[in-house]
Amino acid sequence: MKLTTILLSLLCALGVPDRAQAKLKVLATVPDLAALASAVAGSRAEVSALLLPTQDPHFADARPNLALQLNRANLLCVVGLDLEVAWLPVLQTNARNAAIQRGASGYLDASTVAMLKEVPRTRIDRSMGDIHPGGNPHYLLDPQNGARVASALAAQLQRLDPAGAREYKQNLERFLAELRAAQQRWTAALAPYRGTPIVAFHRSWLYFTDFAGLRIVDHLEPKPGIPPSSAHVLHVLQTIRAQKARLLLQEEYYPDRTASLVAQKTGLRLLVLRGGADLRKGESYISRVDALVRAVADALKR
Numbered sequence: 001m002k003l004t005t006i007l008l009s010l011l012c013a014l015g016v017p018d019r020a021q022a023k024l025k026v027l028a029t030v031p032d033l034a035a036l037a038s039a040v041a042g043s044r045a046e047v048s049a050l051l052l053p054t055q056d057p058h059f060a061d062a063r064p065n066l067a068l069q070l071n072r073a074n075l076l077c078v079v080g081l082d083l084e085v086a087w088l089p090v091l092q093t094n095a096r097n098a099a100i101q102r103g104a105s106g107y108l109d110a111s112t113v114a115m116l117k118e119v120p121r122t123r124i125d126r127s128m129g130d131i132h133p134g135g136n137p138h139y140l141l142d143p144q145n146g147a148r149v150a151s152a153l154a155a156q157l158q159r160l161d162p163a164g165a166r167e168y169k170q171n172l173e174r175f176l177a178e179l180r181a182a183q184q185r186w187t188a189a190l191a192p193y194r195g196t197p198i199v200a201f202h203r204s205w206l207y208f209t210d211f212a213g214l215r216i217v218d219h220l221e222p223k224p225g226i227p228p229s230s231a232h233v234l235h236v237l238q239t240i241r242a243q244k245a246r247l248l249l250q251e252e253y254y255p256d257r258t259a260s261l262v263a264q265k266t267g268l269r270l271l272v273l274r275g276g277a278d279l280r281k282g283e284s285y286i287s288r289v290d291a292l293v294r295a296v297a298d299a300l301k302r
């Protein structure tokens with residue numbers, strides 16, 4: 001008899017239910033959202049992300065195998081604010097799964113519980129090129145939003161799987177306690193650099209830098225989604241020199257030619273970072289922000 005078979009018979013004999021079949025399938029669009037879901041779901045759900053941290057969530061490919069994953073999902077968590085609008089709706093249609101459609105019981109738009117920045121007062125037309133028409137969608141890097149989204153996820157999981165309500169509550173409480181402790185650690189690590197002027201490629205770092213006490217003085221993209229023109233790069237070079245910006249933050253999925261050139265011409269440090277938690281290596285939301293804080297503090301130390 002195989003060891004797993006023996007273990008299973010033992011568990012059955014002890015009256016421990018085999019939950020392998022009953023596990024909820026939770027899908028998040030981006031890895032950071034999946035990492036939050038994972039912290040709350042614990043062992044009661046299989047959590048995965050549709051995208052890798054190396055993929056730009058604004059412009060992913062709607063590959064057919066993603067529709068297959070969505071077909072089997074009990075819960076779909078999205079960032080919202082049109083972040084996934086270029087690729088997710090077609091996948092939802094092809095998935096033929098009523099439960100995960102917008103407004104259904106297995107759909108969670110995390111932006112509805114997050115504290116948002118850069119929400120436009122007037123309607124922005126996406127055809128003009130701006131890919132943040134509903135406000136800045138990169139809110140998961142603010143730990144306060146991490147806490148809010150985790151709470152919303154726990155509530156939704158409790159509704160979908162009432163038998164696990166206690167476990168979800170305990171997981172959430174443990175996560176929130178760890179997050180509070182981590183926030184103190186992050187604030188202390190970044191305290192020496194409060195007010196430091198930096199620049200970024202895309203408008204995706206604002207929530208993190210506001211929390212970290214750093215000051216973004218310009219972006220290489222003139223508008224979210226619009227590649228830098230030579231005229232705009234000249235303008236950014238002037239700003240970097242005038243403001244004495246020390247660091248340039250950029251996700252690894254953007255071309256880094258312009259950023260490297262800017263770093264070379266001004267002497268600021270270019271920090272190319274992953275676009276999300278690496279779930280393949282078991283990275284949690286907290287360890288992901290830990291790594292980010294460490295990278296930024298190390299870059300500013302020199």
Ligand SMILES: [Zn+2]
Nearest residue numbers: 202203204224
């Ligand atoms: Zn963006």
